[in-house]
Amino acid sequence: MKTFTLLAGASALGLLVAGSASAQAGPTVAGAGAGDGGTPADIVVVGTAQGERKAIEAKRQADNVVEALYANDVGKLPDQNVAEAVRRLPGVSVANDQGEGRYVIIRGVNPNLVNVVLNGLTMPAPEPDGRQVKLDDLPSALINSVIVTKSLTPDQDANAIGGEVNIRTLTAFDRKASSFADARLQYGAYHLNGKHPYEADVQVGGRFGPEQQFGAVLSVNYSQRPIESENFQGSTNWRSVTAAGRTVTLPDQAGLRDYNLVRTREGVVLNLDWHPSEAAQLFLRGTLSRFDDNETRDQFIIDNQSAITPTGDVAGTFRGRGSVRVRRREEADNTGSVQGGGHFRFGGAILDLAGAWTRAQKRDPLRSEYNFRTGGSALTVNYDVSDTPYNFIPTIQPNANQIGYSLNSVNYDYRNAVETLWQGRADLTLPVALGQDSTIKVGVKYLDRSKTNARDYLTYGLTSGRSFTLANVSYLGDSGFYDGRYVFPVRVDYGRAQAFLAANPGTITANIASSRANSLANDYDVAEQITAGYAMATLRLGALTLTPGVRVEHTQDRTRAKLITATSALNEDYNSFGAKSYTNWFPGVNAKWEIRDGLIVRAAATTAIGRPNYPDLAPYVQVDQTASPTTVTLGNPGLKPYKAVNLDAALEYYLPGQGIVSLGYFYKHIDNPIYTGTTVNASGTFGGQALTGINLVQPINVDQAMLQGIEANLQVRFTFLPGVLDGFGVSANYAHITGHGQGTIPGGRSGDFPLFLQSRDVGTAQLFYEKYGIAVRAAYSYRSKYLDTIGATAATDQYTDNNGQLDLNLSYEVTPQLTFFGQALNLTDAPWRRFIGTKPQLVERERYGYSFRWGVQLHF
Secondary structure, X not given: OHXXXXXXXXXXXXXXXXXXXXXXXXXXXXXXXXXXXXXXXOOOOOHHHHHHHHHHHHHHHOOOOEEEEEHHHHHHOOXXXXXXXXXXXXXXXXXXXXXXXXXXXXXXXXXXXXXXEEOOEEOOOOOOOOOOOOOOOOEHHHOOEEEEEOOOOOOOOOOOOOEEEEEEOOOHHHOOOOEEEEEEEEXXXXXOOOOOOEEEEEEEEEEEXXXXXXXXXXXXXXXXXXXXXXXXXXXXXXXXXXXXXXXEEEEOOEEEEXXXXXXXXXXXXXXXXXXXXXXXXXXXXXXXXEEEEEEEEEEEEEEEEEEEEEOOOOEEEEEEEEEEEEEEEEEEEEEEEEEEEEEEEEOOXXXXXXXXXXXXXXXXXXXXXXXXXXXXXXXXXXXXXXXOOOEEEEOOOHHHOHHHXXXXXEEEEEEEEXXXXXXXXXXXXXXXXXXXXXXXXXXXXXXXXXXXEEEEEEEEEEOOOOOOEHHHOEEOOOOEEOOOOEEOOOEEOHHHHHHHHHHOOOOEEEOHHHHHHHHHOOOEEEEEEEEEEEEEEEEEEOOEEEEEEEEEEEEEEEEEEOEEOOOOOOOOOOOEEEEEEEEEEEEEEEEEEEEEOOEEEEEEEEEEEEOOOHHHHOOOEEEEOOOOOOEEEEOOOOOOOEEEEEEEEEEEEEOOOOEEEEEEEEEEEEEOOEEEEEEEEEEEXXXXXXXXXXXXXXXXXXXXEEEEEEEEEEEEEOOOOOHHHHHEEEEEEEEEEEEEEEEEOOOOOEEEEOOEOOOOEEEEEEEEEEEOOEEEEEEEEEEOOEEEEOOOOHHHXXXXXXXXXXXXXXXXXXXOOEEEEEEEEOOOOOOEEEEEOOOOOEEEEEEOOOEEEEEEEEEO
């Protein structure tokens, strides 16, 4: 509370000083402010160093702590999407899916607490389970720049404890040439499956009309990637077993999963601009991206152990059950956005207006899995857990006993999540007679969000007296797995299984009781309105720039969900409702002191908020009386938002010519972090039933969390070296981050406990050479382990293990219009690995292999 009061006092004092000054001539607006991500007009850059120089200058000119990335930087490395492009920035990492970056993690903060905007306006989140925005839907070829804000200013949304990612698309007025055209064609090969990805993008634009006052840019991208990943499924239940006079630690299952999928991305950006005069600039922006994922997952699992007989400390035999499964999944995501507005000058005043409609959808039209399995102890299994991954090897493989695997279940799952945003903002900047080019700025924003999620799930079992075995639908696919370490058995042909059911009506029977919870508990409808206003000043007092201000946001939530009991119908309508409103004030101040040319000290004290995830807010009630004891799972529409006070300090030295050396420190104090807890032996009325002695599972607010770290960054080109050597350069950054939550999680932890997705160490190192039209760049990106699931004790915490990936990019510029390039990705064959408690206790390990790409780029 003391920190908040000090921040409010500093902000109010800065605004009072700014407000008491009289208006003078029009201000010089910094071109690289965090709000617009622009580039200073007087920066002249040429060649392959263009993007890097723009990014360094954008950071230097900003009045707050930012990192920048420009299109030429993206083109230097094999970044497949926006998430992978920004992961090379200081303090930034990503959470992956199938070997591709998906969610951005800034300074170890959960992606749900990172605000993502497109051209300065809020982007929707298509995922049903949180507020995190998928950045793998947007191809990197469609972006002009990305500005990552680490210390907020009052004109930015406060829902950004981690920071803000501002993705800017290209306009005709961003280029010097009056017309331009770019094209890129790319082809490649994957090591694991031998298949070939390909990609093409075209960008055409220019200015036209009287005095070139009209501008248009059209960007189109298409890519297709046939991906295979090999996943060893371990266990979340490693336990001590005593048998035959020995006590051994043994996982309760093992599985082989072979993923084969085709990911298709399509993107279109159309930007229209009209600058009728220097005092008026109008724009219309349209963006459409589509992401399709067509996946088959084949799986063989051994579980249900009995009669364990150790023959040593790490080996032995047991009796168990085998399962052969196939899952087919189709995913169709799309995000569309239309933005419009203008930039107007009235004497010394500047008025910016912007509004947008944006819609994101994540739809799974098909998500279905067949499971054929043996009896509970039909297999004799030899085990060896001396290494990870470990070995469970049945004495008789499924290939030799296919009729022993009978249909256990088949399910059909349809999912559809939609988020729609309507938003508008107005920002007015006025000059003040204080220092040089000082300004005050006031503004308002309104955002109306609608988020819905619907799931239809139905599972079937084998009808009594009917026969349907693996022998009816099996085929032998690629039996090699993990470079021959494992033998993958026969697989289920999904199409033949569907045909068998169609030809044999009555083979399966619906299991309504087992379908009810999955079908209903995930449905919600959340409406959220946010009304915001702010006032801030930018005070340029010689070498010192102060940016104090305050923002206020009023949030109103209305939620709908379902009460689920043993008698609920699968088509149950919404019958549980919640509502909540709250108002928050966000004082803050950024300071920038240019000690001398090229040497800058920064400091900031800011505040931010993190609104609860949608499914946590949904007021659903699920009563499961088949569990012992009865378990009630609830949403919590009364959840408080996270509240954070953020402190930043940095020292930056901009090298002569091109380069930067910087060192920074940050600290975040967060109130009301959200964890899910289980209260045992609870009582109450739930779903209209009076219950006692139950387990009550619900997301709750705990006391607080803290996060702090240091960030170091070095970018230098060795232009001082003689002759051919002056083309060498290095770029490296490193962040060391520590943090913990504090409080009591019911049924779980008390005291200090780890934070989700917070890596202790994050860094990137690049070595490059650029001269005579040749460009070679090697980049190694690393992040240490992070928590993904919290357990009742530290021994049951689940972590995603550390990851280090080496990529290489080569290009040769034949002419300014023609460049050939080649790329090598994941030369370290870095896996995605999870463990529980300690690293040897493997939960799963997924590998992707390396890949190569080559192509041509045209520029006119």
